[in-house]
Amino acid sequence: MDFKALDELVAKAITDGVFPGAAYGVGHKGKVVHRRAQGRHTYCPESSKTTLDTVWDLASVSKVVGTTSGAMVLLDQGKLDFDQAVAEVIPEFGLHDKSKITIRNLLLHDSGLVAFRPYQRTCKTPEEVIKSIYAEKLANPIGAKMVYSDLGMITFGKFVEALSSRTFTAFLNEAVFEPLGMGTTLYAPVNQIRERCAPTEAIEPWRAEIRKLRGMDTEEVNRIERQPDGTSWVKGEVHDPNAFVLAGVAGHAGLFSKLDDLCRFMQMMLKKGDGLIRPQTVELFTRQQSDRSSRGLGWDTNEGHRASAGSLFSERSFGHTGYTGTSVWGDFANDAFAVLLTNRVHPTSENTKIIKWRATFHDAAFQAIQG
Numbered sequence: 001m002d003f004k005a006l007d008e009l010v011a012k013a014i015t016d017g018v019f020p021g022a023a024y025g026v027g028h029k030g031k032v033v034h035r036r037a038q039g040r041h042t043y044c045p046e047s048s049k050t051t052l053d054t055v056w057d058l059a060s061v062s063k064v065v066g067t068t069s070g071a072m073v074l075l076d077q078g079k080l081d082f083d084q085a086v087a088e089v090i091p092e093f094g095l096h097d098k099s100k101i102t103i104r105n106l107l108l109h110d111s112g113l114v115a116f117r118p119y120q121r122t123c124k125t126p127e128e129v130i131k132s133i134y135a136e137k138l139a140n141p142i143g144a145k146m147v148y149s150d151l152g153m154i155t156f157g158k159f160v161e162a163l164s165s166r167t168f169t170a171f172l173n174e175a176v177f178e179p180l181g182m183g184t185t186l187y188a189p190v191n192q193i194r195e196r197c198a199p200t201e202a203i204e205p206w207r208a209e210i211r212k213l214r215g216m217d218t219e220e221v222n223r224i225e226r227q228p229d230g231t232s233w234v235k236g237e238v239h240d241p242n243a244f245v246l247a248g249v250a251g252h253a254g255l256f257s258k259l260d261d262l263c264r265f266m267q268m269m270l271k272k273g274d275g276l277i278r279p280q281t282v283e284l285f286t287r288q289q290s291d292r293s294s295r296g297l298g299w300d301t302n303e304g305h306r307a308s309a310g311s312l313f314s315e316r317s318f319g320h321t322g323y324t325g326t327s328v329w330g331d332f333a334n335d336a337f338a339v340l341l342t343n344r345v346h347p348t349s350e351n352t353k354i355i356k357w358r359a360t361f362h363d364a365a366f367q368a369i370q371g
Helices: 004-015 059-076 103-108 126-134 150-164 168-177 205-214 219-225 241-245 259-270 279-285 354-370
Strands: 021-028 031-039 255-257 317-322 326-331 336-342
Touching: 004 021, 004 031, 004 354, 021 259, 021 354, 031 259, 059 103, 059 150, 059 168, 059 255, 059 279, 059 317, 059 326, 103 150, 126 150, 126 241, 150 168, 205 241, 259 326, 259 336, 326 354, 336 354
Parallel strands: none
Antiparallel strands: 021 031, 021 336, 317 326, 326 336
16 A cells, blocks of 8 residues: 555645645554554644644544444444434423424434524523524424534533433443544644644634633633744634534534544544444444435445545545534445544635535545555
């Protein structure tokens, strides 16, 4: 296997401003066959070098590594019923014709809920965000249309807590992260971990306001975020605005991790659960569920080769992307996976070059393992 072309592709992406730094890994037939880090935490030449130990804000990759994994474990434990109405467990969610939304609807993103709301403009506490979601009206009839919804996955995170009778973080730590040895996969990183995190965007006025209200605007945090050139960026604190108001712990975003942890996770998935999750459960969640969309249960698929996995990963591939510039893709047909971690939102999320580049990356990774 020769990964020179893949490494050169990433190096050029850094030069072209797709992202300031990246850590990436490729697996094949049960082994990690390539892992590399390139670039720096920011475009400042004096900023920290990106390393294999750099910690990344996973954004929506949290939905599968965290929340969906919790759903798989709960199914195996006999606690989760896809056709159960969410309101049977969370009665407040049933307001405004939402009483018939099921667990399956949330995982398929066809609940009828809108994709996103900027709750950071109106809410200051986690309780206010959850109350606002439960009070939402439907934007579409239940089951009629796939609309990728953060609101649905935030709700599902609360459902996981209710079914497990544990806090969201405690359940996932005990059921998924600790058994897999994912020691640097966590929500709301402590300062020691924040030091190793790749920065994202500038500190917005609403974020600064909430930090002050919560007593989070400390000199230690200011020191961690301050770069050698004197600029300051969000670092080790969740980039997603709603996840931030939710204190960094949410069903749709908030998870931080490093490359080796995610490679372990993807190895487990390709081994059909590897004793942690039942093979038939992994098979079910990662399969396209209907002709109306490419979605599996929580996961996306490479149906029609229209996803960021590119044209060479098979249609029996499963994966997910994250807004900050992260992605995980696994291919059952070829027993291969690729993990890509970047902070493409630095210095601004207006930079969308990664959207087209991701497919090129996965094609190059596939060519390397097949060559």
